[in-house]
Amino acid sequence: MTHALIVIDVQKDFCPGGALAVADGDRIVPGINAVMNDFDVVILTQDWHPAGHSSFASTHDAAPMSMMDMPYGPQVLWPDHCIQGSLGAQFHPDLTVDRADLILRKGHNPAIDSYSAFFENDRTTPTGLEGYLRTRGIDRITLVGLATDFCVAYSALDAAKLGFGVAVRMDLCRAIDFDGSLVKATADMAAAGVSLG
Numbered sequence: 672m673t674h675a676l677i678v679i680d681v682q683k684d685f686c687p688g689g690a691l692a693v694a695d696g697d698r699i700v701p702g703i704n705a706v707m708n709d710f711d712v713v714i715l716t717q718d719w720h721p722a723g724h725s726s727f728a729s730t731h732d733a734a735p736m737s738m739m740d741m742p743y744g745p746q747v748l749w750p751d752h753c754i755q756g757s758l759g760a761q762f763h764p765d766l767t768v769d770r771a772d773l774i775l776r777k778g779h780n781p782a783i784d785s786y787s788a789f790f791e792n793d794r795t796t797p798t799g800l801e802g803y804l805r806t807r808g809i810d811r812i813t814l815v816g817l818a819t820d821f822c823v824a825y826s827a828l829d830a831a832k833l834g835f836g837v838a839v840r841m842d843l844c845r846a847i848d849f850d851g852s853l854v855k856a857t858a859d860m861a862a863a864g865v866s867l868g
Contacts, residue, residue: 673809676710677788678703679816679823679844680718681766684752684759686716686817690751693818693845697763701868702843703815704767712772712809714800716788716822718753719760719776726784727751736849743793746784756778770817775800787825801833811836814845824856838866 680857681703682699683689686696707713719724728748735750753760762768774777777798779784804812810836814823814861823844830837839860846853 673750673807673810675709675712675714675804675807675809676707676813677714677716677724677812677816678766678771678780678828679788679814679826680762680818681715681816682718682751682753682759683763684757685719686763689752690750691835691847693847696817696845698843699815699817699826699843700763700765702766706815706843707767707770709815711808711858714773714774714775714788715766715768715771716777716816716826717760717762718785719755720731720753720778722754722780723751723755723781724778724784725749725782726778727839735820741783741792741840743766743783746792753778755770761774767768771785775803786822787829788822789826790792802818804835811838814840815840817845819846820848820856824860827860827865828863831838831860837864838868841867 684691685693723730733748737748739746783791783793814827827837827839
């Protein structure tokens with residue numbers, strides 16, 4: 672049984688001072704670094720949007736954090752963030768990136784946002800992570816990172832649906848908590864059999 676740690680989007684733009692800052696997002700970094708050696712495999716995900724991405728409010732002359740219907744469903748329109756090659760897209764400088772077996776970039780399709788590490792937001796286009804985990808013989812994953820109620824929760828729900836054993840270290844995540852999103856995400860994960868610790 673092989674157990675992977677998946678570190679979701681611990682990037683400058685999601686930390687205090689960033690374009691889409693999560694409160695106390697930087698405070699989880701030491702704890703994440705401390706647990707990396709407890710796992711057989713470490714995977715980092717990195718939000719990696721082209722400029723003018725369809726999920727950006729600026730692309731639609733809309734207010735940040737407003738909602739829009741996309742062909743794949745409702746979409747939060749975010750402030751421009753994690754643009755490819757930008758400082759904001761870089762990992763938090765204190766994160767131990769050298770321990771990573773794989774760095775998975777997501778959100779690079781300009782027409783579809785990608786919260787989950789497994790599928791884009793159309794829920795059908797795979798990122799390739801499932802295949803990587805299966806070929807490495809990994810059947811259990813623990814998720815940490817940013818943000819609990821979006822990219823972490825979407826990844827956890829997809830992993831559970833795909834049949835992996837899934838845990839989320841809630842103490843090593845932080846949430847945006849937009850319009851009740853944290854309560855909903857927590858309930859959804861618990862209902863899907865995700866272990867919340």
